[in-house]
Amino acid sequence: MHSPSLWQALRAPRYLRSSWPWRSAAYLLSGVSVGLVTLVSLLLLVVSGSVLAVVVIGVPLLLIFVLAGIPLAALERRRLRLVDPVVLADPHREPDGTGLAAWVRVRLKEPATWRELGYALLFAFVLWPLEALALGTVLVVCGGLLATPVVMATAGGGEEARVLKVWLAESYPQAFAAALIGALLLPVLAYPLGVVAAGRAALTRQLLSSRDASVDSRIQELGRSRVRLVDAFEAERRRIERDLHDGAQQRLVALSMTLGLARLENPGEPLGGLLAKAHDEAGTVLVEIRELIRGIHPQVLTDRGLKDAVEDVADRSTVPVDVRFELPGRLPEPVETAAYFAVSEALANVAKHSGAERAEVCGKIADGELVVEVRDDGAGGADFSGGTGLQGVADRISVLDGHLVVSSPAGGPTVFRLRIPCPPGDTATDTAATATALSSRTPTRTRT
Numbered sequence: 001m002h003s004p005s006l007w008q009a010l011r012a013p014r015y016l017r018s019s020w021p022w023r024s025a026a027y028l029l030s031g032v033s034v035g036l037v038t039l040v041s042l043l044l045l046v047v048s049g050s051v052l053a054v055v056v057i058g059v060p061l062l063l064i065f066v067l068a069g070i071p072l073a074a075l076e077r078r079r080l081r082l083v084d085p086v087v088l089a090d091p092h093r094e095p096d097g098t099g100l101a102a103w104v105r106v107r108l109k110e111p112a113t114w115r116e117l118g119y120a121l122l123f124a125f126v127l128w129p130l131e132a133l134a135l136g137t138v139l140v141v142c143g144g145l146l147a148t149p150v151v152m153a154t155a156g157g158g159e160e161a162r163v164l165k166v167w168l169a170e171s172y173p174q175a176f177a178a179a180l181i182g183a184l185l186l187p188v189l190a191y192p193l194g195v196v197a198a199g200r201a202a203l204t205r206q207l208l209s210s211r212d213a214s215v216d217s218r219i220q221e222l223g224r225s226r227v228r229l230v231d232a233f234e235a236e237r238r239r240i241e242r243d244l245h246d247g248a249q250q251r252l253v254a255l256s257m258t259l260g261l262a263r264l265e266n267p268g269e270p271l272g273g274l275l276a277k278a279h280d281e282a283g284t285v286l287v288e289i290r291e292l293i294r295g296i297h298p299q300v301l302t303d304r305g306l307k308d309a310v311e312d313v314a315d316r317s318t319v320p321v322d323v324r325f326e327l328p329g330r331l332p333e334p335v336e337t338a339a340y341f342a343v344s345e346a347l348a349n350v351a352k353h354s355g356a357e358r359a360e361v362c363g364k365i366a367d368g369e370l371v372v373e374v375r376d377d378g379a380g381g382a383d384f385s386g387g388t389g390l391q392g393v394a395d396r397i398s399v400l401d402g403h404l405v406v407s408s409p410a411g412g413p414t415v416f417r418l419r420i421p422c423p424p425g426d427t428a429t430d431t432a433a434t435a436t437a438l439s440s441r442t443p444t445r446t447r448t
Helices: 006-010 020-055 058-067 069-082 100-109 111-146 148-153 172-208 213-265 271-296 299-304 306-316 333-354 389-398 431-437
Strands: 161-163 167-169 321-326 359-366 369-376 403-407 414-421
Touching: 006 020, 006 172, 020 058, 020 069, 020 111, 020 172, 058 100, 058 111, 069 111, 069 172, 111 148, 111 172, 148 161, 148 172, 167 172, 213 271, 299 306, 299 333, 306 321, 306 333, 306 359, 333 359, 333 369, 333 389, 333 414, 389 403, 389 414
Parallel strands: 321 359
Antiparallel strands: 161 167, 359 369, 369 414, 403 414
8 A cells, every 4th residue: 555645645634743744844845055156056057058068167067067957857756755655757768879978868858858957947936935935934833833932032122023034022921922833833734834845745746757758667567467478488498498308308218229129129010110110100200309409499509609590501401501600608598599400490481482593591699789681692582471470579579679680582581580688798697688788679571
């Protein structure tokens, strides 16, 4: 259950006995302090930046002025928790690259950055003075009334005291009456002070919340759920591969050996012929189950990586295939798996439909992406709209923010190209973190 907000607390009978009046005052008081610092900072940045712009030094200062709303908005989201327990999400996205330049480039393109700059200007020149006025009114009225006896005893010489510059208290009973009124007025004024704080918080939430925050959060959750499904599917594939390799395949090997020994001991007909036939069938089933295991998840991919696994697929292809890979080492496991099955599907299509005499597979890391291209010298004109193999490949690499492009003009050549983000230094480590860090977008597929 969520904690109540300030608006809900104001309607509760226990409001004055709760911490909400103090939290409201703290919210407004901290707003005055932050607003004053923001005003001074913005004025210094814009004035010094404008004056020094002629000697270039002012350009970074003006850039800082433009980006000044970002740290202020982050502070405001934290300060908002004083009166509103619902977390206000950060609308900014992670930069595509590393370094300050990439961060600045992304921030300048985001609408949230400019919205936060507008909030900073509104806060510096309008909002915090209003907060100071509301808070100051309560402090001056209640504080002035409560301090009347003290003023009479000190500045008034025990004879008189001016109360809020409105009326004159000429005796201690009148002074203490004024103090009593101040004490009674303090809880009464706590309500309008809470209303001001609640309204100020609502305005902050309205101005700093992303217009598409709910949609963005749903898209991100869908992306994360798709990554989790793919990871679960891959884990299940690996489990089935292990069970077949360690269970069914070993039993078939034992059965084939037993049938072979039985043939040697009983060479005569008709039992010898039946044993020979059973032995041959066991051998055929063993070959098929080995191919099935290789199709689920080849051991060579796990042991030696993408280059060797693709070479293994090329060796088994009915069409001669040249393989040229230039990789710095092992890649993240999801990237290797997606690229391997994509190349396997492409070479299967070459063998079945292209009529090609030769094919070529190239792979390299370029601009932080794994780029793999499968090209054949077939007749082209391939139609991929009716198949599901390429769609499965596209779905798999889309989880990794990959793009699939297929070109097959009439007369050839047919080119199958995929790109999967693989930042430098992102080796085969934490596969779940690698997949989650990459956004989920719809893959690009073109046909010519």
